[in-house]
Amino acid sequence: MAIIGTDISYVKQLLQAGQVVGIPTETVYGLAGNAFDEDAVLKIFTVKNRPQFDPLIVHTDTLSKLTSFIADFPEKAQKLAKAFWPGPLTLLLPKSDEISDLVTSGLSTVAVRIPNHSLTLELLSTLDFPLAAPSANPFGYISPTSAQHVEKQLGKKIPYILDGGESQVGIESTIVGFEGDEAVVYRLGGTSVEALEKIIGTVKLVAHSSSNPKAPGMLKSHYSPRKPLFITDFEQLSKNYSKEKIGYLSFQIAIENVSLENQRILSLTGSYSEAAKHLFSYMRQLDSLPIDVIYAELLPEKDLGRAINDRIRRAAVRE
Ligand code: AMP
Numbered sequence: 600m601a602i603i604g605t606d607i608s609y610v611k612q613l614l615q616a617g618q619v620v621g622i623p624t625e626t627v628y629g630l631a632g633n634a635f636d637e638d639a640v641l642k643i644f645t646v647k648n649r650p651q652f653d654p655l656i657v658h659t660d661t662l663s664k665l666t667s668f669i670a671d672f673p674e675k676a677q678k679l680a681k682a683f684w685p686g687p688l689t690l691l692l693p694k695s696d697e698i699s700d701l702v703t704s705g706l707s708t709v710a711v712r713i714p715n716h717s718l719t720l721e722l723l724s725t726l727d728f729p730l731a732a733p734s735a736n737p738f739g740y741i742s743p744t745s746a747q748h749v750e751k752q753l754g755k756k757i758p759y760i761l762d763g764g765e766s767q768v769g770i771e772s773t774i775v776g777f778e779g780d781e782a783v784v785y786r787l788g789g790t791s792v793e794a795l796e797k798i799i800g801t802v803k804l805v806a807h808s809s810s811n812p813k814a815p816g817m818l819k820s821h822y823s824p825r826k827p828l829f830i831t832d833f834e835q836l837s838k839n840y841s842k843e844k845i846g847y848l849s850f851q852i853a854i855e856n857v858s859l860e861n862q863r864i865l866s867l868t869g870s871y872s873e874a875a876k877h878l879f880s881y882m883r884q885l886d887s888l889p890i891d892v893i894y895a896e897l898l899p900e901k902d903l904g905r906a907i908n909d910r911i912r913r914a915a916v917r918e
Pocket residue numbers: 653654655656691703706708709710732733734771774785813814815816817
């Protein structure tokens with residue numbers, strides 16, 4: 600069993616000794632290890648059961664620390680960093696030799712981010728190395744948004760989880776890379792496309808391409824509950840299953856044909872950010888109910904609705 604607590608100096612000792620620990624961020628909880636220590640990085644892949652072709656995000660707390668392990672910082676990237684860090688935005692930047700190929704799965708760019716969580720920023724400020732940290736869930740399952748979620752799934756494999764409460768954004772960071780002068784969004788996430796475009800103008804979207812080799816983690820099926828989740832043809836589903844056996848995930852409004860205790864409404868006020876914050880924990884709640892299937896409603900395709908829909912589509916059964 601992992602200890603759940605807020606002892607930053609103990610976490611620092613564990614990390615210096617090459618251990619991996621759970622850390623809170625505003626997006627989701629991370630499974631963190633010293634990014635400069637190959638053994639610690641290997642441990643991250645093992646604990647998560649994550650394939651090594653899926654690269655990790657490196658977290659730091661200041662731009663000056665960041666510039667020590669990247670080889671270039673394009674102007675558009677700097678503008679985005681200035682506008683959104685600390686925050687739910689990951690930038691793909693050319694890496695320096697200090698970052699091992701293990702972290703980047705052999706790619707020449709490293710994914711970097713300054714997270715917006717006071718405990719983790721405090722921890723990072725005491726460390727003289729950055730933290731490699733993917734989401735702290737077994738590969739393919741729903742990402743964790745609380746220390747308890749991490750404990751449930753990885754608690755037996757790690758010594759400590761730093762408890763920073765519920766993740767306030769609730770979905771992963773938006774990932775942006777650069778091709779020449781063009782900014783490319785590889786994963787939709789906690790920073791909306793609209794917000795990015797306000798700072799640097801039009802961006803290219805390749806986030807929906809599941810065969811995109813630049814982002815191996817963009818697998819078509821991901822973030823999945825164990826119960827089959829459907830996004831099409833609710834009418835058919837309600838003919839095939841009794842109303843006690845269907846779970847229902849909706850944006851704003853409840854539905855009649857499903858028992859109320861089996862329904863989770865992402866935001867009664869229709870707020871996209873509130874919906875994002877609830878998404879993964881509500882998926883987990885539905886997954887643990889005595890039901891047979893989950894139906895999820897898609898949100899309007901704008902603002903964080905796009906990133907939420909991306910997660911729901913990937914959680915869904917392929918039909
Ligand atoms: P996670 O931390 O679990 O949200 O996963 C991080 C994701 O970032 C990976 O699945 C990759 O898709 C993406 N990523 C990390 N590093 C790179 C990179 N150098 N190039 C492209 N995508 C990356």
